[in-house]
Amino acid sequence: MADIDEQARQTLLDNDRGGYTIPTSGLYPFQWNWDSCFCALGWATFDEKRAWAEFESLYLHQWLDGMVPHIIFHEHVPTYFPGPEIWQVPLNIPTSGITQPPVAASKVRELYETVKDKEYAEKKIRQLLPKLYSFNHWFHLQRDPNNEGLVSIYHPWESGRDNSADWDAALNRVPVEDLVPYQRRDTNHVDADQRPTTLEYDRYMAIVQFLRGNLYDHHTLHERVPFRIADVGINAILLRANLDLLWLMEKFDYEDDQAVRETRGWISLQEEAFDKLWDEEDQAYYSYDYITGEPIRAIGSATFLPLYAGVVAPKRAEILVRRIEEWTDEVNYLMPSLNPVDSRFEAKRYWRGPVWAVVNSLIFKGLEETGHGHLADRVALDTASLIKKSGFWEYFDPVTGDGLGGDCFSWTASMWLAWARHYLPDLKKKQA
Ligand code: DGY
Numbered sequence: 001m002a003d004i005d006e007q008a009r010q011t012l013l014d015n016d017r018g019g020y021t022i023p024t025s026g027l028y029p030f031q032w033n034w035d036s037c038f039c040a041l042g043w044a045t046f047d048e049k050r051a052w053a054e055f056e057s058l059y060l061h062q063w064l065d066g067m068v069p070h071i072i073f074h075e076h077v078p079t080y081f082p083g084p085e086i087w088q089v090p091l092n093i094p095t096s097g098i099t100q101p102p103v104a105a106s107k108v109r110e111l112y113e114t115v116k117d118k119e120y121a122e123k124k125i126r127q128l129l130p131k132l133y134s135f136n137h138w139f140h141l142q143r144d145p146n147n148e149g150l151v152s153i154y155h156p157w158e159s160g161r162d163n164s165a166d167w168d169a170a171l172n173r174v175p176v177e178d179l180v181p182y183q184r185r186d187t188n189h190v191d192a193d194q195r196p197t198t199l200e201y202d203r204y205m206a207i208v209q210f211l212r213g214n215l216y217d218h219h220t221l222h223e224r225v226p227f228r229i230a231d232v233g234i235n236a237i238l239l240r241a242n243l244d245l246l247w248l249m250e251k252f253d254y255e256d257d258q259a260v261r262e263t264r265g266w267i268s269l270q271e272e273a274f275d276k277l278w279d280e281e282d283q284a285y286y287s288y289d290y291i292t293g294e295p296i297r298a299i300g301s302a303t304f305l306p307l308y309a310g311v312v313a314p315k316r317a318e319i320l321v322r323r324i325e326e327w328t329d330e331v332n333y334l335m336p337s338l339n340p341v342d343s344r345f346e347a348k349r350y351w352r353g354p355v356w357a358v359v360n361s362l363i364f365k366g367l368e369e370t371g372h373g374h375l376a377d378r379v380a381l382d383t384a385s386l387i388k389k390s391g392f393w394e395y396f397d398p399v400t401g402d403g404l405g406g407d408c409f410s411w412t413a414s415m416w417l418a419w420a421r422h423y424l425p426d427l428k429k430k431q432a
Helices: 002-015 033-044 048-059 104-114 118-143 165-172 198-213 218-224 232-251 257-277 301-308 314-327 357-369 373-390 410-418 425-431
Strands: 287-289 294-296
Touching: 002 033, 002 410, 033 048, 033 104, 033 357, 033 410, 048 104, 048 118, 104 118, 104 232, 118 232, 118 257, 165 198, 165 287, 165 294, 232 257, 232 301, 257 287, 301 314, 301 357, 314 373, 357 373, 357 410, 373 410
Parallel strands: none
Antiparallel strands: 287 294
């Protein structure tokens, strides 16, 4: 255990670029939005000041309209594509032009609850609060302009679950006739059969080309973007983030009353709207495709994130729990990113089957908080066992437990330090 802990800390130290942590060198050599928030929790286990710095560096690059971009290109590194020359965002330190799951407010709250130096934490939170609020505000304003309570994503990369089966049909409709030729670099670092296919990549790049061609103008994008989806994952994460933001605002007597009222308003609107994502016939939460006006009938790990948003009535929670229990007959390690009996399931390909430690940590919370502690413990134990067996990989094969994608991965090391390690039986016994 001590060895693994030391390796985890070393992974963060090796990936530290001075105030921000890269996910892994080569494959992802810049600062990624939701990665950074999870990394802060890992840092906090041995360097609390460094943990707060992670949020500070991320929010230094928040756009004026409130968006926190999904990548910040702090320095020139030629091993990644698409880099700043493709996004063409005119900033001194360039960024991408899309966002990622807004876990920030929730991870700031978690950090506050775990750190020892509460005084320093309070100082940092007071500085961060207006920025956390303005990111969530951006989501509601720009991605739900009709105030319906469900925000949309314009690119699969915004969901964080890039090649999830959820996006298949919608991606197939993205026109690629005018796609400018490009050369991907991810497959220089990782086996192609663990990454998205060329057909998917073409569509990713076609959407980037569209966003850039329209200068990231929200009005135009909302009307014309070829991919517009209310992702059940992002909506659950945003609802949870609003609840945690409100908790922080109340805890620290946030002086902006209007912001507090607005946050409460989003929460009620979202709680009501979430019901629209529930499919009575299939007994599941589905993402919704705004372009076709149809639900997306795929079941994957995001299906369970509404538990984390605290928005699932007990009867529905039982149904979700039974589904997870059924999956334990199909795979050895929870949570596969796609239903293991779906014909599109691929145990080694990115978000079409593999287990991701960070998603497990969110599902764990949802299960624990809805009174399903036994299954929550299983998710945590599986995560710890995968890491102990294979190392700090980006993702894992849910059948064999093999490590996949990028190695020496920061958010996996962080999830070990801050969460999963505590669920190994030896340690649990000692703590009891
Ligand atoms: C990639 O490049 O694969 C990333 O997932 C985009 O954020």
